[in-house]
Amino acid sequence: MDFFRPQSLQDALKLKSEYPKALCINGGTDVMVELNFDRKRPEVLLDLSAVPELSNWSDEGDSISLGAGVTYTRIYEELAKELPGLAMASRTVGSLQIRNKGGVGGNLGSASPAGDAHPALLATGASVIVANITGRRAIDINGFYLGPKKSALQPDEIIISILIPKAKGGQEFSKIGTRNAMVIAVTSFGIAIDASAQSVGTGIGSAGPTPLRAYEAEKYAAENLDWDSYTPVSVVVMKEFGGLVAAAAKPIDDVRGTAAYRRHTLSVVSARCLKWSWQKTSEMKMGRP
Amino acid sequence: MVLAKNIRDENGEAMMRLTCTVNGEEQVIDDIWPGESLLYVLRERMGLPGAKNACEQGECGSCSVMLNDVLVCACLVGAGQVEGAKIITVEGLAGEKDLHPVQQAYLDAGAVQCGFCTPGLIIATVDLLESNPNPTDSEIREALAGNLCRCTGYSKIMDAVRLAAARG
Secondary structure (H helix, E strand, O other): OEEEOOOOHHHHHHHHHHOOOOEEEOOOOOHHHHHHOOOOOOOEEEEOOOOHHHHOEEEOOOEEEEEOOOEHHHHHHHOOOOOHHHHHHHHOOOOHHHHOOOEHHHHHHHOOOOOOOHHHHHHHOOEEEEEEOOEEEEEEHHHOEEEOOEEOOOOOOEEEEEEEEOOOOOEEEEEEOOOOOOOOOOEEEEEEEEOOOOEEEEEEEOOOOOOEOOHHHHHHHHHHOOOOOOOOOOHHHHHHHHHHHHHHOOOOOEOOEOHHHHHHHHHHHHHHHHHHHHHHHHHHHHOOO | OOOOOOOEOOOOOEOEEEEEEEOOEEEEEEEEOOOOEHHHHHHHHOOOOOOOOOOOOOOOOOOEEEEOOEEEEHHHOEHHHHOOOEEEOHHHOOOOOOOOHHHHHHHHOOOOOOOOOHHHHHHHHHHHHHHOOOOOHHHHHHHOOOOOOOOOOOHHHHHHHHHHHHHO
16 A cells, blocks of 8 residues: 655645545545455555645635535534534534544545535535546536445546535534434434525435435425515424425435434424524524514 | 655555654654554554554544644544644653643542543543633533543543633
């Protein structure tokens, strides 16, 4: 095994094109586990943690450009206002030790359906910016996840950043697990309301081969929310929305939970998330009651 | 950093030279396998067994160390990633005569049973109290949620953190 620690993005991309089988490592919270347990023995380890561009974020007007290696700790400390859903999800990642190292780029690179960042990225309509030696391209988040631990990232590409629209309404994230810390989600759910477009975005985690959107639920919510006077979400709408989210999931039985339990919890937490995010939207638009 | 691409052992494996500062002293360590963790370097190559090796997947916090002033699990840091970095382990906390106040508080509160989780918890407690000298109970629980103890039930550990905070 060889180890490269490029100091610039250009050098990193050069190395990735020369060694397309190189395994990228940044925070190490996934990759080191694979190495420690002998599950992966890449010929080349490409350490991206010294590449400055990957550990910064910038304000792009309507969006935040989030470097792939910006840690979860920094996301909730620095971007909770602009990216509330992702910040909430970031607070639930592992433990402080994990949040101090891990970032969204690694969550995308691993493409585990249980990754905590995915629901917020799907709900807000993020784009993943990847690059190879010849240039950059943006991958719509809806086309990024191809299967369990499979993504649209090509072998010669590196995830550079994630372009995430700033919140234009309430956002929420909920995660089901056996305790608060150190939990791989049994299920998770993210919602982002866009009060300008009068639309609702969703993301389901840990309940399918990939993170999923609940398109029918989004459409139903957008049609049944009171965009004029922001009256609270009725119990009927909550229940219907929760049912549509559960129906959009494609869960399996595994060690963390049964498919039936996953559907049930999704229907409950998604209904609550709709209620809370709508309340926040109302407070943003109408002022506190 | 330069990997030791041209330096290979008899099996053709690359070996690295690592330079970093551990507990205030600069260290140069040779013959590092590129896939090994900071934890392995500390324990097996430097003879610093304070950071404990338990889960090797970041679940238990027993290997917690400070890496460039940030609390991390040493098992999840690649050896080559700490080139030029500053690392503090539990061995670096005590003064010449006295224990670190957090170590003393753990002793005084009886927060140590088998002791395996103690170094990680002490490092995490030092990190907490540096940023938040008077944490609430829920803040303590949150900050130490990544450190598992299978003996104490955590009550005495909570006492120790409160005691360390109260003593300033």
